[in-house]
Amino acid sequence: MSLWADKYRPKTLDDLDYHGKISNMLSSLATSGDFPHLLFHGPSGAGKKTRILATLRQIYGPNIEKLKVDPKVFVTATKRKLEFNVVSSPNHLEITPSDMNNNDRVVIQDLLKEVAQTETIDFTHVADHKNRFKVVIINEAELLTRDAQAALRRTMEKYSANIRLVLVCNSISSIIEPIKSRTLLIRVAAPTDEEMGSVFEKVLRDQPEVAKSFPADETERQQIYSKIAKVTDHNLRTGLLLLEALYSYNPSITTKTPMIMPDWENVIKKLAIGIVTERTVSKLQQSRTDLYELISHSIPAKLILKKLTIEFWRLVDEDSKIKDKDTVKMDIVQQASIFDERLSLGSKDIFHLEGFITKVMVVLEKNVS
Amino acid sequence: MSTPWVEKYRPKKLDEVSAQSNVIRVLSNQLKSANMPHLLFYGPPGTGKTSTILAMARELFGPQLMKSRVLELNASDERGISIVRDKVKNFARLSVTNPTPEDKENYPCPPYKLIILDEADSMTFDAQSALRRIMENYSHITRFCIICNYITRIIDPITSRCSKFRFSPLNSANSLATLKMISQSEELDIDDDSLTQILDISNGDLRKSINFLQTGHKLFGEDSIENIAGLIPQNLVQSLIETLQSKNLNKIYEFLYMLVLKSYNSATILTSLHSCLLLKNIYLNSEQKIEVSRILYETDSKLSSGSDEFIQMLNLFLQLSKIF
Incomplete structure (x- = not known):
């Protein structure tokens, strides 16, 4: 028995439930034979991947679902061997840069060139010369390093007869301009x-x-x-x-049935409530254990910070003792933005999370009557 | 689709390169005398740097000889220090082959080879310093052409060995002519207004506009150009600014949440706020504008160091709402 999320995943462009405009656009691109490089962006769970697979299915037919996993070996500049898996079907392959850490440039250079330089010989489509290219899907494209993205630039132009890239990412802020100018951006908004x-x-x-x-x-x-x-x-x-x-x-579900929340969100909620009600050094020490607990369960520090900020925002609204709510909220968000940057620059997460909490306590202390 | 139009319509001759008349004049003079220094081209993307040097190489050597005389390396090739030491050096020290009589008749065929280092700003400093002596030692048989976007990323010893050419963003008249030429030979049904709109979106980057014309031309009828390009529609920007002016923090929060769900990314929000508040806006005074640009700068710098978009945008919006 498969999960509903997989079971009810639409397979063709016509089955898609929403964003009719995008589906039309994709299907006209797929049938025209003039298929550009694509860059899909949108929040997770909006249906980016579903749309890509449906488009590929329209181009190549059901062949696209015969997936196999190939282990590939690459040699880095320092002669270190690097192994990772490439998911591929006869017509496309899929890579995820986070599998290859900092060596993604080597992989991009080698793998893409290898694919790009071999022409597809396909006897089943002798009459149909339109789609003689392979599609390479790059998941989580925002995690590609700058070097790897730079390496993509010329490859995209030079070998465009044999290869099409489909980049998938949540936000295009960290995609370099030259790549954006070579792809057709497709924005997949979250469903309403x-x-x-x-x-x-x-x-x-x-x-x-x-x-x-x-x-x-x-x-x-x-x-x-x-x-x-x-x-x-x-x-x-x-x-x-x-x-x-x-x-x-639940045997039966009504409007009052509580939603099932992940445990870590509840921990963060409690933590935030504790910080807003009690602003002392001992509370700070307590929160350290909570934070460590969260981090050791591999909840990313940035997510903790974001959730905390959102919780603080809500709590400040609800708390009647706080005067001048707007200033407090502004200050908290400002601190969050500062510490969020430090989190990305620094390496020891716990310092910055504690720093943030301390700052929030100071902000609150000043404004509580 | 066979070749991208960017490649298909890449100029074959120096005179065909749009705009950049100053650079072209100097280079054509050098072409006549068949003598040239090392070259360093810099400027924003899509201004014709690669096109210029490829066209020039073609005119110097002709299509046949070009294969053996020109080495083109770009960021998609491995370009660490070892490559500079091996591949580049080996190519640089090869003596030049004799051109065939036909080539000699039709092209100047000067007695040197050309190494094009495209996208050189992604080369490491070590690799660049390995180049220094190579450039001098083999200057009698090899010329280098270094192409980059940011000249500051090229080390001084290299820049001082080259004659520098700055490629400025193309003006719209020139790019419009090129786009018209392309759309005519591709038999596209597109009016001047849409072409101008494409140019506006691409900010003087000709490659971007050509690419956009190719990828998007089938969709122009179905959707607005702004939407296809992934820009934020003007009316949404307007209502964003109105929301900021209302100073109602929870409303701002909701608005941001909506933007995130619709997947408008922060980089484009920043650019549209920038053009709307600083370039067009009349109802802000100078001091407010200074403050706005400071806030935009800070957010951009934080975003580029990879911090969370939601928090940064929330901070940006709150800070901006303080100014109004």
Whole structure:
């Protein structure tokens, strides 16, 4: 039995539930035979990957799903051997730069050139000369180092007869300008409440068994859906997972059923409440244990900082003792921005998280009557 | 699709290079005398640096001889110090071959080879310093052409050995002519207004506009050009500024959340705020503008060091709302 998120993943461009404009655009690109390099960007769970695979399916047919994993070996400049896996089908291959750490430049240079310099000989499509290129999907393209991105530049132009790149990333801020100018940007926005709702609705309609444990009234169902959309930040994948989890945890679901939150979010929430109510040195020491706990469960420090900031924002709004709420909020966000930068520059996360908490305590202390 | 238009319409002769008349004049003179110094081209992307040197090499050697006389290395090739020591040095010290009589008749065929180091600003300093002596030692048979975006990334000893040419961003009249030429020979149905809009988006980067014309021309009817280019629609920027002016922090927070969900990325938000608040805006006084540019600068610097977009943008918006 597969997860709903996988089971109900649309396979073709026509099956896609929302962003009709993008689907039309992709399908006209796929049929024209004039397929440019693409750069998909959008929040996670918005459906970037689904759209790419659907497009590829339109170009190459179901062949695209015959995936295999090839281990590849590369030799770096320092003669160190580097092994990593390439997921490939006859017509495309997929790489994830985070697998290869700082050596992504070597991989990009070697692998892409190797693919690009070999022409596809395909006897099954003798009549069809249009799509004689291979597609290389680069996941998490924002993690490519500058060097690797620079290495892509000329390859994209020089070998464009044999290769098309599809870059996938959450934000294009760290993609260098020359790459952006060589690709067609495709923005995949997160689904709205209604769009998520209609997807959930479709899933339930498909399984009458499951639908029984949800309220029969449509507006009540919609309320649950928007609740799910809210806690998952409009991430459709986690949304579906959450829906499935709700179903398997609760015999019947009403609008009052609490959402299942990850433990670490609850820990952060408690931590934030503690800091706002008690601003002392001993509290700071306590929070250190909490922070260490979170970090040792490999919650990224940046995520902790972001969640804390959002929690503080909410708590300041609710707390009646704080005067001049706007200034407090502004100060907290400003501190967050400073410490967030330090987190990316520095190497010892705990210092910066503690520094941030201390600063927030100072800001609050000044403004509490 | 076979070749990208950028390659297809790359100028074949020096005179065909759009704009850059100063550079072209100097270079054509050198072409006549068939003698040239080491060259260093710098300037923003898409201004014709690579095109110029490729066209020049073609005119110097002709298409046949070019293969043996020109070595082109760019950032997609390994260019560490070992490559400079081996490949570049070996090529540099080869003596020149004799051109065939036909080539000699049609092209100047000067007695030296040409090494083009494209995107040289991504070379390490070590590799660059390894170049220093090579450039001098073999100057009787080899010329270098170094191309980069940022001249500050090239070490001084190299810059002092070359004659420098700055490529300025193209003016719109020239680029418009090129785009028109391309759209005519590709038989595109596109009006001048859309072409001008494409040029506006690409900020003087001709390659960007040509690429955009190629990738996007089929979609122009279906969607606005701004949208295809991934820019933020003007009315959204307007309502963003209105929200900032309202000084209602929670409203600002909601607005940002909406922007993030719609996946408008912070770099474009920054640029559109910059053009809207600093370049066009009339209702801010000078002091406010100074403050705005300081805040934009700080956010940009924090973002480029890889910090979280949501927090940085929230900070940016809150700081900006303080100014209004």
